Amino acid sequence: MLRVTRTLVVTLAALAATGAAAQDKVSDNVVKIGVLTDMSGYYSDLAGPGSVLAARMAAEDFGGKVLGKNIEIVSADHQNKADIASNTARKWFDEEKVDVIADLVSSSTAGAVMPVAAEKKRITLLSGPATTAFTGEKCTPYNVHYTYNNWALANGTGREVVKQGGDSWFFVTADYVFGKSLEEDTTKVVKAAGGKVLGAARHPSPGTTDFSSYLLQAQSSGAKIVGLANAGADTVNSIKQAKEFGVTPKQSLAGLLVFISDIHSLGLDIAKGMYLTTAFYWDLNDDTRKWSKRFFEKHKKMPTMVHAGVYSAVSHYLNAVKAAGTDDADKVIAQMKATPVKDFFTKNGKIGPDGLHRHEMYLVRVKSPQESKAPWDYYQIVKTIPPEEAFPSVEAQACPLVKK
């Protein structure tokens, strides 16, 4: 009798232990995804509420549960301030059980959050920011740079524009880490392609509304191409005022980071003819149209590449959690890097050991009002850039994680 009791106790104890182990697979019984973005500032149209919606859609499409645990989406406004971003991330990790942070538009906020996440062993999925160094010298083991980076923009647009005869450049650059890095990357591309860079004017950002003096400098430089190494409202005002001051059409603009939301607010009459590089366009194929129309119904605007990237990144993360059978960051990130990405966003995406997601990019030309047949019919695809051409190779990145 005693033996039976003993066996029973041991079995029960073992069962209890396995039960506990099964519970531990998902920390805190919830997979919590934080969308940290600019909810009301300069980048709120290209990321912001649309990014939160995209993350919610990804969770919904997963049935709201992974490994039997609820998926929860939280969001916060980092106001484009690095300190607010890192404080929010700390609070999310320490007190609110957030497992992963998505979007992080604006490089200064992403740069502040990545080290915090690495220290706490949580994952960051960058969709909004552009700085190439996030998977180069600033890389962390828990980061995926998902949607695009400056290198891809610089190469996509820079190389093609030089090829078409635009061999002298002048930059109008946003004076912070993102703009400078974009200018630097594009300069390299232009020079490598045989062009030359005549100079640059750096404007404070955000907060500049009048770009005329910078554009005048671009004008007097005599460069064939005025490269806009800025984003959002800055780009929109630059393009508008370039037309006003007669910079265009004599000189051509190359928008290095232009979102479909910018084109929408500018109108085709002002933006027509401009070349730009994007990771996503709603009207590429049936899959992109289907997803984008769903997004449009809820958001009333077509998705930017950042929105599509947030959805795809969050889905890929959830798939990895499911496949790894845990939300443990080390295992999930390994799973994410081991699995190719195949969805409406990319047919052929791979995340490298440096954390850079390499996928197709698209060089597009903005249609004229006459060419545009329907609302949001804005881009003509000039070239589909394959992943290995669109993004720097692992060797070219100076990420210390990758042993040479």
Place this chain on the structure above:
Amino acid sequence: MNLQALSGQLLVGLINGSFYALLSLGLAIIFGLLNVVNFAHGALYMMGAFAAWMMATYLGIGYWWALLLAPAVVGVIGVVIERLLLRRLYGLDNLYGLLLTFGLTLIAEGLFHHAYGNSGNSYPVPEFLQGGVRLGFVYMPIYRGWVVGVSIFVCTLSWYVIEQTKLGAYLRAGTENPKLLQAFGVNVPLMFTITYGFGVALAAFAGVMAAPVYQVTPLMGSSLVIVVFAVVVIGGMGSIAGSIVTGLGLGLVEGLTKYLYPQASSVVVFVVMAIVLLIRPAGLFGRER
């Protein structure tokens, strides 16, 4: 760079200075006569631009009518603000007015942000003023020339009315000693309402002028209002001539900075402010009270 580039930058500075002058004029009038620090000025400027855009988009009203109607509509909103809210704060510390108008700014920007997003909308340059002229040293868009001309005209007119006419004399008397003026049979509260409404209409007017140049966005006023406040402080709080001259002058200083060291262009105004306050605490044209 060379003299040609410098003159180009100075011209651009003059154009920006015209906006500063137009906006700081309204602020100076409101502060000078009502003693209210109207932090909502940037938001009202934005509402002027949005009013013009909405008139064009929903009602098909063009630029010229908008130049008249948008300030009128926003001016009426100003009158409502004064009657319902601001009025209750007269006689209290300046800080209360500042907080109230700051709160109103946040509400207005929030509402427009909610309705139109942040990328904003494009407002076309009116056909009559499209194109530009080559001035030898720089290409000058006709519309910008128009901005400078109109701004100087409106500023001079406002200065004349306030400093040189009987109506202006009443207004100034009202700020010195409202009770005494009321005893003479002048309706001082009404005068205050009209003054605030006029200051607000000036902001909206500047907004309509700015709409074809800048993207019409909910935040377009928020970066400008800080600079404009600096202009008013440098010119001397409440000094009307001071704010006009300083507005234009600072535009030029900014233009010069953009030529010499562009990175400093956003702080140069505040450097000037600090220096002026050290030497003349009441501002260039201000009187010590």
